[in-house]
Amino acid sequence: MAINILAFGIAKEIIGQSVVAVAEADGMSVGALQLLLQNRYPALTRLSSLAIAVNGEYATAGTIIHAGDELAIIPPVSGG
Amino acid sequence: MTDIKILSEPLNTEACTRWVMTPDSGGINVFIGTVRNATKGKPVVRLDFEAYVPMALKEMQKIADEAFTRWPLNKILIHHRVGSLSVLDIPVIIAVSAAHRAAAFEACRYIIDTLKQTVPIWKKEVFEDGEIWVAAHP
Numbered sequence: 001m002a003i004n005i006l007a008f009g010i011a012k013e014i015i016g017q018s019v020v021a022v023a024e025a026d027g028m029s030v031g032a033l034q035l036l037l038q039n040r041y042p043a044l045t046r047l048s049s050l051a052i053a054v055n056g057e058y059a060t061a062g063t064i065i066h067a068g069d070e071l072a073i074i075p076p077v078s079g080g
Numbered sequence: 081m082t083d084i085k086i087l088s089e090p091l092n093t094e095a096c097t098r099w100v101m102t103p104d105s106g107g108i109n110v111f112i113g114t115v116r117n118a119t120k121g122k123p124v125v126r127l128d129f130e131a132y133v134p135m136a137l138k139e140m141q142k143i144a145d146e147a148f149t150r151w152p153l154n155k156i157l158i159h160h161r162v163g164s165l166s167v168l169d170i171p172v173i174i175a176v177s178a179a180h181r182a183a184a185f186e187a188c189r190y191i192i193d194t195l196k197q198t199v200p201i202w203k204k205e206v207f208e209d210g211e212i213w214v215a216a217h218p
Contacts, residue, residue, distance in 0.1 A: 008132050009202030010213035048218045053200070056135040072132055072200075078214035079129070079136075079160060079201030080113050080172050080192055 001026060003065065005037075006072040011050075014043045015073075025071070030054065031061030037073065048076045082144045083157040086133050086201075091159050091170045100155040100177040107181035109188040113172035115165050125206045129162045129171055132200040136160070139199045143191055147176070150190070151183035158191065160201060171203070 003025035007015045025033060030052045038045045051074040052059050058074070065071065083099055097110055115127050144156040157175040165171055174191045178184040195201075203214050 006132065008130060008200065009204075010216040013213075047216055053132070053135055056132075056138055058198075072135065074132070074200050075202070075213070076215045077198065077200055078196070078203045078216075079131070079199050080196040 001067050003067060003069065003071060005033075006070070008072065009075045009078075010047065011044065011073040011075040014041050020073075025065050026067045028065050029061060030059045030063040030065065033065060033071075034061070044073075044075075050075060081155045082141065083155075083159075084137055084140045084144060085159050086131050086136055087159060087161050088163045089161075091161055091173050093170065093173060096157050096159060096173045096175045100157050100175040102154045102177055104179060105154045105177035105184075106179050107177070107184040109176045109178075109181070109184035111172075111174040111188050111192050112170055113192070115167050115169045115171065117167045119205055119207075122207055124167065125208060126167075127165045127169075127171065128204040128206060129160075129165065130202050131160065131162050133162075135200050140195065143194045143198070146194075147187045147191055151178065151187045152180075153178045153183055153187055156187070156191065158195070160195075160199075162201070 002021040002023045004019050053072040140158045154177040159173045176184045176188045
């Protein structure tokens, strides 16, 4: 089952939409998902950082993704 | 006690300051972020802010919780605005009250500095001839 990933800021512009579906994400690690996204959208590799949030928390590369998780691509933040 | 919000309407400096006042506070420190008219000499037309709201609220709460463990504080308010902002508009207000001013000063600085590093909010600077997502590229 495909998992939808939210995209914000410049990541949304690079991807061209605010949600991207990744068919093979269930059971994948966050690190593998980052590589998959960077392969699919090479412009993501030029960002200063590319974090993934799982259920609203910054996730480490080893975190395993499960169907039903809320995922988000977090490009470098710049609030304030 | 905290008041943490992400808002799409203008922030109210007066109301934010009043909210953190308590009878046992001897000092209130308020940081007001404002939209500057230029970046590196280039005129700025406007700033567009967006947030991953549920996560941003959680991250701001974590920062406030950490500030309460580091300093003896009474109240913390963090309000951040999203949407399109013009020069002189206010994207962020941090207000902190404490019995003594040192804690209020230090906590206020800690909160804005950490917010800029961890909270999922993004701003795009719009110039006359283009636009840039701030901090996106090395």
